[in-house]
Amino acid sequence: MLELKSVSKHFFMHQRSSAAFDILQNVTFSVFPGECVALEGPSGMGKSSILKMIYGNYKVSTGHAFVRLNSNEIIDVAAGNSREILRARLESINYVSQFLRVIPRIGTFDLIMQEALFYAKFNNVKVHNDSSAPLSPTFVKELEEKVKTMLQRLNIAQRLWHLPPSTFSGGEQQRVNLAKSLINPKPILLLDEPSASLDDQNAAVVVELIHEVREKGTAILGIFHDSNVKKELMTRSISMQEFQPKS
């Protein structure tokens, strides 16, 4: 699903008297459907940077990052064509970061619903080749039920659904962030500490949900600091040690 080939990353800070930092070198690995691969190593070794390069938030300095789309077409995210990266994201990649970035003042239920509707519309366009083709009311009802089930499973109390997530606790926000991705399962899932700031009970729910998508064939690449969560989810690990630049 996902293949990184000789990827390197360096930053060049123009403001800091042109300081250059090499942070990753020769990153090469693949993730296959139904796998959950954990990136292992202490902070500062570039784990999040790898996820960000695959999602396109960071530019890949050299090398290739191949992503397979639903249509079996393969896109090299490292080539940096913004429209292709957007297509890869829309069709194939979900990325759950540690931060929830949403339009302020929209209720939680509506946020997740908008996400579900947008994806449904996108798939509708692929079928009918018409962006204005309306979704049937029964279909919209079904989506609403799906969103409700998702929020219930993630233990977001119903009395909070109409509130914007910015008013929530860290753990609740983290779960809303997960709901936003998991409502539209895609072939690749990138997870940056999905269980950070969650209590044991909620972490167990998150583990269960991630398990389910993996069993349906999602290729997962993640960073897990919680060793219990990691033990439960991981099917293989990759050590960051080998990707450190030799100086």
Add this chain to the structure above:
Amino acid sequence: MQAHGFSKPLLKVEKLTKFFGPNQALNEVSFELFPGEVLAIVGESGSGKSTLLNCINSNIDFDQGQVHFQSQALGSVNMGELSEVNQRLIKRTEWGFVHQNARDGLIMNVSAGANIGERLMSLGHRHYGKIRATAIESLAEVEIDANRIDDLPLNFSGGMQQRLQIARNLVTHPRLILMDEPTSGLDVSVQAKLLDLLKRLTQNRGLAVLIVTHDLAVARLLADQMMVMQNGKVIESGLTDQILDDPQHPYSQLLVSSILQN
């Protein structure tokens, strides 16, 4: 977000160049915009952002370059070579322009309903009842209460004026909207509401939007693509979150590192 299955850009700008006397305001600016895409133009004051928007909208003449538009009515057109009549037709139907100051985009001494109806009447609509019904629909879409339809925009708050200006633009179902700092000058709670509106419109209607803004947080939430301008030149362009998270050009780095974090 991006719409799909479209092979031709809706708007194609090629090497747009503009001088104000000896000063070069635009230096060979080129880009493409596809249906459903939102492109943010950022940069400091005086970098040419608004001049670019005004040149594309033929509010001011440019010296060199071309603006191509894929029109529904007229097919592929070069805006610069179009007759004034056809230019006006496209600008009134398939394009919208949202001014920074709502007063520049509204007729302040006629009612809200008339502001919306005027755009329809200029296209030859004459049935008063239908025009009024359409105006009420448009007001609902931007969440302005139907019972304000006969009020003058003078008596609206700044946020409502801005939404009325958007409603006036939307009534002809444009496919492209140009926006010049639509959220500046509004207080943050009104701004949030407007952001929600703009996001829904682009997602649900597949509108293409070109938005000039100095607010990088607004750009991140609304636009999937971004151009950074300095001294009339595009110095970096690409994915919005790539430019904000991993800027390459010295000026982009300076711009991004100057944002306050919350």
